[in-house]
Amino acid sequence: MNRREVSKIIxxxxxxxxxxxxxxxxxxxxxxxxxxxxxxxxxxPGMTALDLIGPQQVFGYLMGAKVHLVWKNKDIVVSxxxxxxxxxxxxxxxxxxxDILFAPGGGxxxxxxxxxxxxxxxxxxxxxxxxxxxxxxxxxxxxxTAGLLRGYKATSHWSAxxxxxxxxxxxxxxxxxxxxxxxxAGGITSGIDFAIRIAAKLRGEEYAxxxxxxxxxxxxPPFHSGNPETAPxxxxxxxxxxxxxxxxxxxxxxxxxxxxxx
Amino acid sequence: MNRREVSKIIxxxxxxxxxxxxxxxxxxxxxxxxxxxxxxxxxxPGMTALDLIGPQQVFGYLMGAKVHLVWKNKDIVVSxxxxxxxxxxxxxxxxxxxDILFAPGGGxxxxxxxxxxxxxxxxxxxxxxxxxxxxxxxxxxxxxTAGLLRGYKATSHWSAxxxxxxxxxxxxxxxxxxxxxxxxAGGITSGIDFAIRIAAKLRGEEYAxxxxxxxxxxxxPPFHSGNPETAPxxxxxxxxxxxxxxxxxxxxxxxxxxxxxx
Numbered sequence: 001m002n003r004r005e006v007s008k009i010i011x012x013x014x015x016x017x018x019x020x021x022x023x024x025x026x027x028x029x030x031x032x033x034x035x036x037x038x039x040x041x042x043x044x045p046g047m048t049a050l051d052l053i054g055p056q057q058v059f060g061y062l063m064g065a066k067v068h069l070v071w072k073n074k075d076i077v078v079s080x081x082x083x084x085x086x087x088x089x090x091x092x093x094x095x096x097x098x099d100i101l102f103a104p105g106g107g108x109x110x111x112x113x114x115x116x117x118x119x120x121x122x123x124x125x126x127x128x129x130x131x132x133x134x135x136x137x138x139x140x141x142x143x144x145t146a147g148l149l150r151g152y153k154a155t156s157h158w159s160a161x162x163x164x165x166x167x168x169x170x171x172x173x174x175x176x177x178x179x180x181x182x183x184x185a186g187g188i189t190s191g192i193d194f195a196i197r198i199a200a201k202l203r204g205e206e207y208a209x210x211x212x213x214x215x216x217x218x219x220x221p222p223f224h225s226g227n228p229e230t231a232p233x234x235x236x237x238x239x240x241x242x243x244x245x246x247x248x249x250x251x252x253x254x255x256x257x258x259x260x261x262x
Numbered sequence: 263m264n265r266r267e268v269s270k271i272i273x274x275x276x277x278x279x280x281x282x283x284x285x286x287x288x289x290x291x292x293x294x295x296x297x298x299x300x301x302x303x304x305x306x307p308g309m310t311a312l313d314l315i316g317p318q319q320v321f322g323y324l325m326g327a328k329v330h331l332v333w334k335n336k337d338i339v340v341s342x343x344x345x346x347x348x349x350x351x352x353x354x355x356x357x358x359x360x361d362i363l364f365a366p367g368g369g370x371x372x373x374x375x376x377x378x379x380x381x382x383x384x385x386x387x388x389x390x391x392x393x394x395x396x397x398x399x400x401x402x403x404x405x406x407t408a409g410l411l412r413g414y415k416a417t418s419h420w421s422a423x424x425x426x427x428x429x430x431x432x433x434x435x436x437x438x439x440x441x442x443x444x445x446x447a448g449g450i451t452s453g454i455d456f457a458i459r460i461a462a463k464l465r466g467e468e469y470a471x472x473x474x475x476x477x478x479x480x481x482x483p484p485f486h487s488g489n490p491e492t493a494p495x496x497x498x499x500x501x502x503x504x505x506x507x508x509x510x511x512x513x514x515x516x517x518x519x520x521x522x523x524x
Contacts, residue, residue: 050319050477053345057312057450060343067344076348081322082329083315086338086346137478158478175482187478188319192451196484209487209497215312216399216420216449218488219481220437222458225471226480235471 032064037099037202039067040126042142043087044119046109049079051136054191055102058199058211065202070094072118080106091122100198101130105137105157105188111249114145123148132181132198136191140184141250144169145257153179157187158228159243166254189226192217294326299361299464301329302388304404305349306381308371311341313398316453317364320461320473327464332356334380342368353384362460363392367399367419367450373511376407385410394443394460398453402446403512406431407519415441419449420490421505428516451488454479 039059041052052069059067071077071087078084103123106113113119123146127133135143140156143149144167154169155161155177164171175190176183176197185194192215200208225231228240301321303314314331321329333339333349340346365385368375375381385408389395397405402418405411406429416431417423417439426433437452438445438459447456454477462470487493490502 048319049315053311053315056345057310057343060341060345069345079322081319082350083318083322083331084348084350086348088344088346158475175478175480187476189454189477189479189481193482193484200484205485206494206497209485209494210501212483212485212487213420213490213493213497213501214449215451216437216488217451217481217483218437218492219451219479219483220455221474221479221481222455222462223467223471223474225474226478228475230480231475232468232471235468235475239472239475 033202036064036066037062038095038097039065039100039102040070040094040098040130041067041102042104042113042119042123042139043069043071043077043085044106044109044113044116045077046080046112047077047104047106048137048188049081049083049085050188051104051106051139051191052079052085054189055136055195055198057215058192058195059100061211061214062199062203065099068094070122080109091118094122094126096129098126098130100132100134101126103135103139103142104191105135105139105141107138107246108249110138110141111246111253113142114250114253120146130181132183134183134185134194134198136185136194137187140164140169141167143182143184145253147261149182149184152182153177154182154184155186156184159187159240160247160250161186163247163250163254166251167257295464298326298328299324300357300359301327301362301364302332302351302356302360302392303329303364304366304375304381304385304401305331305333305339305347306368306371306375306378307339308342308374309339309366309368310399310450311343311345311347312450313366313368313401313453314341314347316451317398317457317460319477320454320457321362323473323476324461324465327361330356332384342371353380356384356388358391360388360392362394362396363388365397365401365404366453367397367401367403369400369508370511372400372403373508373515375404376512376515382408392443394445396445396447396456396460398447398456399449402426402431403429405444405446407515409523411444411446414444415439416444416446417448418446421449421502422509422512423448425509425512425516428513429519 069088076084127148137157140154150168153172161171176185176194196208199211228236331350338346389410399419400422402416412430415434423433438447438456461473490498
């Protein structure tokens with residue numbers, strides 16, 4: 001990666017000075033990688049765009065890493081709120097060496113992805129050797145259906161978290177759950193917390209703190225409604241009812257998956 | 263908008279029950295709009311994708327609203343971290359009636375947008391009549407260059423906030439700043455706080471709380487580094503140095519803009 005490319009990626013001006021600082025940093029021991037890390041992020045129709053873009057914004061600022069958006073072809077993929085995003089590579093073009101394998105969540109689009117043989121084959125294959133196998137929101141259910149969370153602690157969107165047990169995972173009610181090389185995050189916005197933690201792993205704390213400052217991640221949620229423990233009960237009831245058909249679909253897939261394993 | 267479209271937009275299953283609940287809600291007095299609101303979000307090369315997608319995820323879940331991604335043509339727009347996003351309308355196709363006019367920020371891409379006559383003309387024109395004129399991050403500098411923040415309190419990314427004064431705005435160090443119909447938000451992630459507040463304005467508190475729960479917006483930043491007051495001093499110094507060329511460009515544009523006004 002040359003200076004011009006670095007500058008383009010950071011998109012915020014004189015990136016080169018940050019790069020130099022990070023490399024010189026004596027506080028941490030995370031030099032730039034000798035070869036760029038491959039961060040491979042699945043995209044698919046009906047995914048929740050914020051599940052993807054929260055982490056991608058951090059990964060994209062991670063100098064020395066290469067971020068790929070992978071799908072079965074190069075057609076524009078449309079998110080659950082109508083954002084059309086272009087894949088950068090196909091499953092066939094994906095590098096063999098994957099440092100971070102990532103699945104975003106969604107609603108009915110995720111249910112489809114959980115039943116898509118190409119998606120599952122890809123995750124089974126790359127999941128064997130990827131350095132980290134990761135997800136945000138219901139993306140963990142794609143990992144689970146591919147058999148990648150059996151025997152692992154994991155999390156998901158609050159509404160679907162307990163369903164992970166049906167796939168042999170151990171659900172944990174935390175925003176980011178790390179078990180060996182599996183790192184799963186909770187609902188939608190938790191992808192930001194997740195990605196800053198990954199930045200700390202790959203580049204050290206100072207770099208991750210710089211990311212947090214760049215993102216101005218000093219959140220002030222307008223309500224106290226961000227998890228089912230604190231949200232008003234009628235709101236939780238409304239959303240739980242809304243997600244019910246989705247949960248039924250997940251259970252059906254879990255039953256079929258268990259049957260296929262025999 | 264028919265049931266099928268609503269269901270597609272929410273992307274999370276039985277949206278219709280939420281719609282019905284929201285309409286019946288006696289707690290708030292925000293019925294669904296008689297005609298869909300037009301939410302018009304600028305996209306442009308080099309923008310910061312998370313500035314856009316944070317709010318878009320909320321607006322896209324706002325049943326009864328129509329979200330447009332506007333650019334000068336329909337070519338894929340590439341963000342500062344390489345996300346290729348498809349515009350849905352051109353400036354020429356944009357509805358006359360705009361409920362929310364929105365500009366995301368970025369780095370050098372934003373500097374270009376601030377000097378793009380098509381962008382400025384579009385904002386000047388639609389900014390006159392839009393119900394709300396809004397931004398996230400350095401998007402406020404696009405509004406400011408178009409003359410839309412003169413005499414208004416406003417905010418921006420922490421690194422560029424004070425520069426708003428050069429365009430006749432009054433910088434305020436808050437995550438979301440509201441002055442009459444101008445609503446500007448701070449750096450990148452503040453767009454999520456911003457959008458939930460907009461949801462409350464348009465659909466009432468209960469609906470906005472449901473959005474916050476859907477997003478699982480119960481943030482746990484890994485560090486205390488999300489604003490320059492709390493971040494470690496060397497990290498602030500590093501990022502301030504990194505942003506310096508960008509600030510110089512902003513000042514140059516401000517000087518030229520002031521001269522052109524005479």
